[in-house]
Amino acid sequence: MKHLISLLMENEAGALSRVAGLFSARGYNIESLTVAPTEDPTLSRMTIVTSGSEEVIEQIIKQLNKLVDVVKVLDLNDGRFIERELMLVKVKATGVFRDEMQRMCEIFRGRIIDVADNSYIIELTGSGSKLDAFLDAIDKTAILETVRTGASGIGRGERILKL
Amino acid sequence: MELSGAEIITRCLQEEKIKFVFGYPGGAVLDIYDAIFKQDYFKHILVRHEQAAVHAADAYSRSTGLVGVALVTSGPGATNAITGIATAYMDSIPMVVISGQVSTPGIGMDAFQEVDMVGITRPCVKHNFLVKDVNELASTIKKAFYIAASGRPGPVVIDIPKDITQFKAKFSYPKTVAMRSYNPVLKGHSGQIKKAIKLLLEAKRPMIYTGGGVVLGDASALLVKLVKKLGYPVTNTLMGLGGYPATDEQFLGMLGMHGTLEANMAMQQSDVILAVGARFDDRVVGNPAHFLNQPRTIIHIDVDPSSISKRVKVDVPIVGDVKNVLTDMLALLDESDKTPSESALKAWWQLINGWRKEKCLEFDRSSDIIKPQDVIEKLWQVTKGEAFVTSDVGQHQMWAAQYYKFDKPRRWINSGGLGTMGVGLPYAMGVQLAHPEAQVACITGEGSIQMNIQELSTCNQFHLPIKVILLNNRYLGMVRQWQQFFYENRYSESYMDSLPDFVKLAESYGHVGMKIENPADIEGALKEAFALKDRFVFMNFITDQKENVFPMVPNGKGLSELILAERITVEDL
Structure with a gap:
């Protein structure tokens, strides 16, 4: 099933490559990825569109949370969005x-x-x-x-x- | 007063109370080496290849629990360090690796000895940094040590351009670190822990399965208390050995691909599993579908949430530091008026003791060729089970894990996750430096030892009285075993020809060399070697070429489908 995952991360050089690298290294699907700084310039917000079984999505969320630069992760599909x-x-x-x-x-x-x-x-x-x-x-x-x-x-x- | 970046680095290491830095100099780190020359707080250990520097720092950490430190130059120095970093990452070893980088204006210009270290290490580090401002150097180093040692530990790389080591800045080392993006959960959820205790006390066929997390989390003493209190059987993974005393009667041995019959059968037939700091990896549970055929309840304690329900779905996840969680569990058990069902437990132990009677680790003791198992067993006897044992990767590693009974944590030092051949000797260096008075044995094969044989020179320079136990069967033994079982005896490139005369080789580096060919000489030779307390001894044991590691769960098979000895499966019993 398709999932939209939102995350906030430190707006630092190489942060995007950590997320992109995680998806390719672990073989997760990535349909699209958008990223831009937020109103707080030290933070970037990213929306990742991915798909997979519930177990895979759970692992994706955990692995994203594990990245040291990632501040918060939210699976938008857990509610209305x-x-x-x-x-x-x-x-x-x-x-x-x-x-x-x-x-x-x-x-x-x-x-x-x-x-x-x-x-x-x-x-x-x-x-x-x-x-x-x-x-x-x-x-x-x-x-x-x-x-x-x-x-x-x-x-x-x-x-x-x-x- | 302002300090240069290089001086800031050495001062930070001093603040972290670092005693040893393992490294190799080069152009990009010349300023750092100059600063090292001018200080006498920590000792620098000059290796002969950067890979060995990282392995030695890794083993220093494994055997002490402290953060290991390695220092390499840019380009080839950095790439040579990669295998060491990946090895530590797979086994969650806290380590800080400082790599030199070309000066900031040269970055991206394909400068001499330039490599994108941050990019190249990204998939095999817990985190990494490129320092672009000398004013951020000290706080970055502080963060690196904090990240490496906290939560699920791991290696952290700090890439430092040469000009940053030359620029000056005011030095002050931060006392604490606060990172909004990194806050590991250390305290287990009390509701989940209550649930776990209830399930454990109601279990009829319980199994406690523990991994490297117990060793890394310094939770062995708590684990022993818990196991003793419950009276349940316990097994360790390869990384978890020593986490529970191997000579204790409740210990069923290692589980997994080369685990004992009793550990694997008990794991498969259990109704409640308590997994502590272990990750149900492919070498442990074999085929996950087969493992899950048996209905059971799994409780899993781990500091890393992503280790939970990764390969095997877990019923009661408990995220937290194993030490904290086990403390909470023991407190709850003390309060509880319930006790495990005695009759169920008795029946369970009867079943387990039946498997034990098969004596799955028995080997031919009447052979006139040296059996590798015999060497390990005698090593265990001669060292009274007190040695620090490092190993390389292959058959000898499995025999070491099966036949050396580790009663204490941090004594068994091996590459479990990545399976890196060549770690044994540099691991022994790191361990011996950390424990100068201890007996340190490096169990190795003639394939593995040659992957970092140049370190014989380092051992001479720093007078490291390591004892190398080479189980020399002239084959890449584990490759040959798989070729025999699964590739119809086609021994493709697994024979080791043109070996050096190891005795002469050891002697040429200033060490003592011994060659042992007769089983009757094993014990005497070991005693003789360990009596040479201040000498490095290289023991070349000529062993049986046909010996295989048993029991074995073939790849893709289930835990109860193990092969016990040559072509005998459990079904045949």
């Missing part, structure tokens, strides 16, 4: 595509952020599956380029990951 990912898609905007892409963009509540003679750039935010759904819905031949940030996650309501 919001998942968001940003995608930029450059699509063909010639002939029938010019109107079609605008319409699809509206349906998925995206935004066209760049208009060129032959293409648009569409910005779309949502869960990973929503972004997948958009790519499935539009004509494959219209896709020129895509770039995705990987998922960020945050617990709903009272669930707060902070020091």
Whole structure:
């Protein structure tokens, strides 16, 4: 099952490689990983999207906690949470595509952020599956380029990951 | 007053009360060596290869419980240290390794003798640091010692660029360390401990299984109290030997791939297991699916939460320092009015004693070729079971574990997790330096000893009266055994040809050499060697080439599927 794991770690050189190295050394799946400093510049926050049996996820959490630079780890799937990912898609905007892409963009509540003679750039935010759904819905031949940030996650309501 | 980075390093080591630094100089650490020259607080032990420096520091730690320190230069000095670091990491040995690095402007420029030490050691250290500011040097060293020794111990690397050792800073060594990201849990959960005691007291076929954690956590005395109070059988892993006295009647011997019949059968057939500082690894439980066929309840005490339920699902996890948890358990047992069921325990011991009667460690005592088991047994007798024994890796290691009965912790020094050939001699160096008056034996094979044979020179320089017990069968014995059992006798590259004359070799390094070929001479030779109290003696025992290690649980098999002697399985009994 897919899990989103959030963690806070010391914002130090090499910290990211410790997490990435752990996943490759122990053979854990890693679908996406996003990282950036928090409002406290000494801390980085990371969201890791991974998958595995409950036993594997339990081991992943324990192994992450064991890293000396890691301050806190939270399995977002233990409660209710919001998942968001940003995608930029450059699509063909010639002939029938010019109107079609605008319409699809509206349906998925995206935004066209760049208009060129032959293409648009569409910005779309949502869960990973929503972004997948958009790519499935539009004509494959219209896709020129895509770039995705990987998922960020945050617990709903009272669930707060902070020091 | 301001000190140079190099002087700060030696002062920090002094603050940590370090007595020995094992190392090898080179370009990037010249300033550190100059600072060492000018101090007389700790002694530097010059090895002949950096791998040996790390192994010796590791064994110093294993035999004393203190943090071992090794010092190597950048590039090849650092890479030579890797095997030693990985060996210590697998066995959770507290150690600080200081490596030189090229000066900060040179980092990343493919400078002479540059290697990314922090990157290369990341998977085999508890933590590592690259010091980029001389003002952070002392606090980094303090953190390194704290991390190495606390929680589940392990090696920590500090990579120090040459210019940092030359820059100056005010020196003050922090008294304490506080890290928001690192706070090991040391006190066990009282609810879980209560649950564990209840289960233990209700057990019908209980088994206490303990590992290296008891030795590292200095919890042997508490373990003995607990085992004696309950009257239950106890087994040790390879790393746990000495954690419980081997000559005690409640001790069933080592368990696992080359464990005794009684320990493996009792483990398999138990209904409640108390695991203390052990990790159910592949050499211990064999095939985990087979192990779990038997329904039972497992209680697991470990300071590292990630060791719990890793290979085998555990019912009652207790995270904490074994010493604290065992203390709490004993207090609860004292309060409890319940006692174990006498009739159930009697029946359980009867079953166990039945397995014991098979005498699974018996060997041919009438042979006119030296049997390796015979050498170890006589070594145990001659040293009265009091020696520190280091070993290398292979058949001789298993025989040492089976036939030398360790009654005290920190006496059995071997590479259990990584299985590193070549550790024996440098391990003996570290142990002998820590315990100058003690008898130190290095049990080895002709394959292993040649992996760090250059250290005969170090032993001469520092007058280390180690006794090397070479069980020379002219084969990489364990490889040959597996080839015989599982590869239809195709002995691919396992024969050792062109061996040196070990007696002459030892003599050329200024040591005493002995060659022993007759079983009748074993005891006399050992007595003669150990009587030479201030000499290093290299004993070359010419042993039976065909001898195999039994019992054996073949790879992928279950604990009760062990082979007892040549092709006899438990089912045949």
